[in-house]
Amino acid sequence: MQYIIDSAHLSKIKKCVEFYPIDGVTTNPTIISKEKTDFLKLITDIKDVIGPDKMFHIQTTSSECNMIVEEAKRLREIIGENFYIKIPISADGLKATDICKKEGINVTMTAIFTQQQALIGAKAGADYVAPYINRLDSIVSDGVHVVEEIVNLFKIHDIKSKVLAASFKNIEQIHKTALVGGHAVTINPDLFENLVYHPLTLYAIDDFEKDWEGVYGNKKILDLIK
Ligand code: G3P
Numbered sequence: 001m002q003y004i005i006d007s008a009h010l011s012k013i014k015k016c017v018e019f020y021p022i023d024g025v026t027t028n029p030t031i032i033s034k035e036k037t038d039f040l041k042l043i044t045d046i047k048d049v050i051g052p053d054k055m056f057h058i059q060t061t062s063s064e065c066n067m068i069v070e071e072a073k074r075l076r077e078i079i080g081e082n083f084y085i086k087i088p089i090s091a092d093g094l095k096a097t098d099i100c101k102k103e104g105i106n107v108t109m110t111a112i113f114t115q116q117q118a119l120i121g122a123k124a125g126a127d128y129v130a131p132y133i134n135r136l137d138s139i140v141s142d143g144v145h146v147v148e149e150i151v152n153l154f155k156i157h158d159i160k161s162k163v164l165a166a167s168f169k170n171i172e173q174i175h176k177t178a179l180v181g182g183h184a185v186t187i188n189p190d191l192f193e194n195l196v197y198h199p200l201t202l203y204a205i206d207d208f209e210k211d212w213e214g215v216y217g218n219k220k221i222l223d224l225i226k
Pocket of ligand 1: 006026027028132134135166167168
């Protein structure tokens, strides 16, 4: 499963890239706006931090097909390899997806809330479809169940598009998405840190250190095998 960071916060992205096995970064207009900074500098800085091999998904701010395609082309020129234009599903968005794919631009169809939206987005050529898990859960739907059915639909119809689940608020949602075969999850950096944290892990590490120091003091392995 691919782990992606849903953020435009440069120092948090830097930390995630340095320490965690992440596959890329996703943003949307809300996430970008939170940084209150120059857009072009921000996206080029993020690209410099994540490097050429990780995916960078940037969402269009246009709703009309030709404008979406023009934004995608210009962003692809700026970002280069592994750029994905995120396009919210709509009639214009679907047409823009088809055109972008013919231009060789990767597409993530976003703001997906139903299985049929995902299927149609995939049929238009989207590389990823992005269902919003917590926003579904918040309307007494079941985000993970929607992911499960999209994954199954893609299997049944031999569709190559992947499910990039988004909008997570807790670890349970991420874990259940993984269990039902979600291909990728995009998670904000704070929640990602919680994924690797457990208090019992810290207790265990503390015990190892105390036991070791009881016999070897402050010497480390390297001091003993020189
Ligand atoms: O880009 C989609 C995702 O980031 C939405 O998350 O937390 O605003 O529901 P959220």
